[in-house]
Amino acid sequence: MKRVLWLSFPALFFFATFASTALADDEQTQHHHEDLTTTQLGTVTFPVSCAPDVQKPFERGVALLHSFWYEEAEKEFQQIAIDDPHCVMAHWGVAMSLWHQLWNNPDAKVIQRGLDEVHEAKTTDGPTTAREKAYIAAIATFYNNSKKLNHEARAKAYSDAMKKVYESYPDDHEAAAFYALSLLASEPHDDETFANRMQAAAVLENLFAIEPDHPGVAHYLIHAYDKPQLAQLGLPAARRYAQIAPAAPHALHMPAHIFARVGLWQDDINSNLASIAATRKTAAMHMGGEGHQFHAMDFLVYAYLQSGREADAQKVIDEVKAMPKMKSMYGDDFDPQTNALTKFPAIYDLELRHWSDAAVLQVVPGSLRGDQSITYWARAIGAARSGNLAQAHKDLEQIEAIRKEFVAEKKTEYAEAVGEDYQEAAAWVAHAEGKDEEAITGLRVLADKTDKLGDEPEGIPAREQLADMLLEAKRPQQALAEYQTDLRLNPNRFNGLYGAARAAEAAGKQADATEYYALLLKICDGSNSTRPELSRARELVAQK
Numbered sequence: 320m321k322r323v324l325w326l327s328f329p330a331l332f333f334f335a336t337f338a339s340t341a342l343a344d345d346e347q348t349q350h351h352h353e354d355l356t357t358t359q360l361g362t363v364t365f366p367v368s369c370a371p372d373v374q375k376p377f378e379r380g381v382a383l384l385h386s387f388w389y390e391e392a393e394k395e396f397q398q399i400a401i402d403d404p405h406c407v408m409a410h411w412g413v414a415m416s417l418w419h420q421l422w423n424n425p426d427a428k429v430i431q432r433g434l435d436e437v438h439e440a441k442t443t444d445g446p447t448t449a450r451e452k453a454y455i456a457a458i459a460t461f462y463n464n465s466k467k468l469n470h471e472a473r474a475k476a477y478s479d480a481m482k483k484v485y486e487s488y489p490d491d492h493e494a495a496a497f498y499a500l501s502l503l504a505s506e507p508h509d510d511e512t513f514a515n516r517m518q519a520a521a522v523l524e525n526l527f528a529i530e531p532d533h534p535g536v537a538h539y540l541i542h543a544y545d546k547p548q549l550a551q552l553g554l555p556a557a558r559r560y561a562q563i564a565p566a567a568p569h570a571l572h573m574p575a576h577i578f579a580r581v582g583l584w585q586d587d588i589n590s591n592l593a594s595i596a597a598t599r600k601t602a603a604m605h606m607g608g609e610g611h612q613f614h615a616m617d618f619l620v621y622a623y624l625q626s627g628r629e630a631d632a633q634k635v636i637d638e639v640k641a642m643p644k645m646k647s648m649y650g651d652d653f654d655p656q657t658n659a660l661t662k663f664p665a666i667y668d669l670e671l672r673h674w675s676d677a678a679v680l681q682v683v684p685g686s687l688r689g690d691q692s693i694t695y696w697a698r699a700i701g702a703a704r705s706g707n708l709a710q711a712h713k714d715l716e717q718i719e720a721i722r723k724e725f726v727a728e729k730k731t732e733y734a735e736a737v738g739e740d741y742q743e744a745a746a747w748v749a750h751a752e753g754k755d756e757e758a759i760t761g762l763r764v765l766a767d768k769t770d771k772l773g774d775e776p777e778g779i780p781a782r783e784q785l786a787d788m789l790l791e792a793k794r795p796q797q798a799l800a801e802y803q804t805d806l807r808l809n810p811n812r813f814n815g816l817y818g819a820a821r822a823a824e825a826a827g828k829q830a831d832a833t834e835y836y837a838l839l840l841k842i843c844d845g846s847n848s849t850r851p852e853l854s855r856a857r858e859l860v861a862q863k
Contacts, residue, residue, distance in 0.1 A: 388607070397413060437455065450488055498522060541560060547808040573590075583811075595619070624667065626843055630848075669700060689737065742762075799823055840857060
């Protein structure tokens with residue numbers, strides 16, 4: 320399942336009141352970001368031609384930008400514009416806060432707001448240096464009012480402009496960090512070469528050695544290496560980022576992107592528990608970004624399921640169901656809460672092989688079409704694998720109808736993601752109908768594509784599904800080869816390890832089977848799981 324961006328701790332759960340009613344009236348209008356220090360957000364040096372008393376707030380605003388705390392960054396820069404009406408760069412800061420570079424494409428309304436801020440920056444009567452003008456000119460290229468420019472063209476124009484700033488001011492570390500981010504933001508769709516990522520990483524690695532406490536450097540390195548082929552390179556930044564900016568919820572979550580890639584499930588869990596707790600703490604203080612917790616919960620559910628903690632995964636699902644409705648923070652084309660209500664139960668049922676439960680999942684009221692596709696994807700697979708082919712075909716029809724709507728609206732990436740839902744589900748329907756060659760070929764094509772692109776590890780890998788299918792088709796040697804390929808890209812996945820062990824057994828490779836079973840038990844050590852897979856692994860390892 321590919322997704323375009325649709326993003327003691329036990330007491331964490333069922334805490335979702337956020338304590339807002341307990342705050343005094345004067346606190347309800349306070350945002351508290353002014354209390355955050357460099358030890359909480361990281362160290363940034365960004366001199367500007369504004370009043371001396373707004374220099375530190377300005378650098379705090381930039382630090383907030385680097386940790387993608389855009390809601391608070393915007394407030395910070397807006398306050399600077401009030402405190403120093405001649406501060407030209409305050410408007411640059413607001414414009415930068417409006418574009419969330421790695422996770423959404425601004426709509427016309429946001430583009431217009433950005434244009435207005437660029438206009439304010441260019442017309443505000445205040446001192447500016449050539450360097451500051453270069454920053455403003457760069458963001459102006461993104462908010463160009465030409466209707467002919469699509470998002471990709473805007474992002475590329477901005478990156479080209481930031482490259483000039485970076486080259487013109489080689490001692491400006493902020494220019495280097497923002498240029499690296501622009502390379503990530505302008506990465507071509509479905510680029511298998513990772514050229515932009517490696518170029519960004521080269522810039523950032525040099526900075527990381529010089530500025531180990533800079534929040535943007537560690538953060539953007541994690542994003543640059545957030546591919547299975549590169550993830551090991553991201554471990555130093557992952558270990559560092561949360562220490563640099565411990566007050567920023569996103570900084571606490573981001574290391575999980577690398578930990579999930581390399582199968583460090585407890586580190587993944589710890590990162591996301593800390594991020595969720597920080598999000599709720601700051602939300603109770605009326606600081607923005609409450610919705611960020613759902614992305615952390617997504618990773619948390621995934622990590623729990625890989626480490627034999629399915630009861631904890633179910634607690635997260637139950638908690639999300641009990642939460643009050645929250646305001647969407649990504650724009651009209653994505654609601655993180657309904658996405659969570661849709662995705663978490665679907666992944667839970669499919670990972671645990673609860674086929675009949677998956678087959679009866681219901682579309683979440685108010686969910687967007689992309690999320691509805693997830694429900695029909697899980698239903699179709701569940702129905703196919705529990706023998707209800709009539710229902711499976713109906714669910715396939717629903718997925719295809721959604722895909723066609725996106726095609727008609729020229730929403731190419733959405734259509735592609737939904738199309739991949741269809742491919743996976745259709746393969747299992749074909750398998751259930753005895754059309755194994757058709758099913759295996761379809762999954763293999765998808766697995767080859769998704770492996771090269773290295774999509775986020777929050778769903779069930781297509782290659783693991785291919786291996787499952789080959790094992791069911793009594794081709795254990797072929798299945799084992801596919802499991803091994805998948806485990807190199809998605810290490811320490813529960814079902815991948817168990818499947819590899821079963822395939823090795825069936826292929827007569829008992830030593831390999833024992834090794835996989837032992838690793839599965841090690842990963843799930845300390846869990847209270849009652850999954851039959853673990854009972855079998857314990858029994859077989861004990862015999863050796």
